[in-house]
Amino acid sequence: MIKMAVIGAGLWAQEHGRIFNEMEGAAPVAICDLDRTRAEKFAAMFGIGDDQIYTDHKEMLAKSGCDAVSIVTPDFLHTEVACDCADAGKHMLIEKPLATRRDDVFRILDAAAKNKVRIMVDMHNRWSPPFNNVKAILDSKKYGDPVNAYFRLNDVKSVATDMLSWASKSSILWFLGSHSLDTLSWLLDSRPREVYALSSRGVLDGLGVDTVDVYQTSIRYENGVIAQMENGWITPNGNPCVNDIKFNVVCARGKMDIDASSNNLLQVTGDDRMDTGDCIVSNQVFGHHKGFAYESIRSFLKKLESGEEFFVSLEDSARVVLALLAVMESAETGKIVTCETV
Numbered sequence: 329m330i331k332m333a334v335i336g337a338g339l340w341a342q343e344h345g346r347i348f349n350e351m352e353g354a355a356p357v358a359i360c361d362l363d364r365t366r367a368e369k370f371a372a373m374f375g376i377g378d379d380q381i382y383t384d385h386k387e388m389l390a391k392s393g394c395d396a397v398s399i400v401t402p403d404f405l406h407t408e409v410a411c412d413c414a415d416a417g418k419h420m421l422i423e424k425p426l427a428t429r430r431d432d433v434f435r436i437l438d439a440a441a442k443n444k445v446r447i448m449v450d451m452h453n454r455w456s457p458p459f460n461n462v463k464a465i466l467d468s469k470k471y472g473d474p475v476n477a478y479f480r481l482n483d484v485k486s487v488a489t490d491m492l493s494w495a496s497k498s499s500i501l502w503f504l505g506s507h508s509l510d511t512l513s514w515l516l517d518s519r520p521r522e523v524y525a526l527s528s529r530g531v532l533d534g535l536g537v538d539t540v541d542v543y544q545t546s547i548r549y550e551n552g553v554i555a556q557m558e559n560g561w562i563t564p565n566g567n568p569c570v571n572d573i574k575f576n577v578v579c580a581r582g583k584m585d586i587d588a589s590s591n592n593l594l595q596v597t598g599d600d601r602m603d604t605g606d607c608i609v610s611n612q613v614f615g616h617h618k619g620f621a622y623e624s625i626r627s628f629l630k631k632l633e634s635g636e637e638f639f640v641s642l643e644d645s646a647r648v649v650l651a652l653l654a655v656m657e658s659a660e661t662g663k664i665v666t667c668e669t670v
């Protein structure tokens with residue numbers, strides 16, 4: 329039985345709790361949030377006793393007897409708790425991005441190595457069925473090597489204006505760019521060598537959220553493949569899906585296209601709007617959690633138990649952060665920036 333503790337009891341932590349609760353061989357045993365009311369709500373959802381509700385993660389690490397921890401704090405608050413978990417000898421599932429500063433990346437890498445703990449960052453787009461299929465096709469080489477790729481991964485405005493209380497302290501690059509850069513590097517089987525990025529802002533500033541609206545990034549990979557990545561937080565709220573996801577890869581003898589934001593598997597229409605129902609991300613089938621966002625969490629538990637390597641390596645996730653920092657630097661300086669690697 330893998331005893332899981334959770335740090336951060338906000339929106340996304342509930343998805344972690346659902347799988348720890350549902351999966352045989354795992355259980356949520358403790359919850360920590362700076363806001364005790366949130367922690368209590370989480371505990372009530374998953375049958376965690378009052379004595380395992382904490383507001384201080386160090387106290388939780390000392391007393392809960394957990395085997396591993398999932399870190400679901402805001403993007404820029406993963407490092408301190410991750411280093412403390414490593415020092416306490418706990419394995420970790422960390423929400424993306426691994427970190428948002430260069431020094432923090434190396435602090436986490438060092439802490440994991442020193443304490444011999446295992447970390448997987450929740451890059452769940454690798455489990456998305458269309459992307460996972462593209463990976464298999466590319467690896468088969470049936471259509472030859474990839475030459476260029478395009479990936480748009482945008483959110484509707486309300487994610488920045490209403491859903492995340494901390495959007496102005498983060499960025500669409502951390503929130504979604506981490507997924508798209510990880511997916512591109514995994515599919516193209518290479519490391520980003522250099523980036524050139526443009527950004528635009530003003531729409532979200534005008535709505536009181538002090539952050540960039542959209543980044544357009546050109547990437548050259550070490551294997552020569554070129555890619556274009558778009559990450560925006562200003563898709564109109566009327567979009568039928570919270571994300572706008574378009575992907576294309578052109579190979580020597582073929583191409584693959586994904587439109588994951590309007591797959592039209594399910595349309596739900598009211599008097600004022602139509603939404604596409606979620607059938608692949610975090611949906612349920614006969615009460616069981618089935619979407620790919622849950623598959624990554626399940627995979628973490630299975631690999632932790634078996635001792636096999638995670639499908640997402642810690643180094644891959646570290647490189648994503650370093651490359652996104654290069655993207656930001658390029659957008660600020662107007663220059664091509666070489667990506668640091670580990």
Ligand SMILES: NC(=O)c1ccc[n+]([C@@H]2O[C@H](COP(=O)([O-])OP(=O)(O)OC[C@H]3O[C@@H](n4cnc5c(N)ncnc54)[C@H](O)[C@@H]3O)[C@@H](O)[C@H]2O)c1
Pocket residue numbers: 335336337338339340341360361362363366383385400401402403404405409423424425450452492493494502503
């Ligand atoms: N994989 C995905 O698609 C996906 C989707 C949504 C969010 N996320 C990620 O999950 C993380 C959390 O996002 P969210 O939407 O749940 O945020 P949230 O604001 O709803 O919840 C974060 C919680 O962390 C708590 N917290 C902050 N610092 C803490 C600390 N030191 N100790 C204990 N609790 C602390 C806050 O009080 C808050 O309750 C982010 O990194 C985000 O990018 C991932």
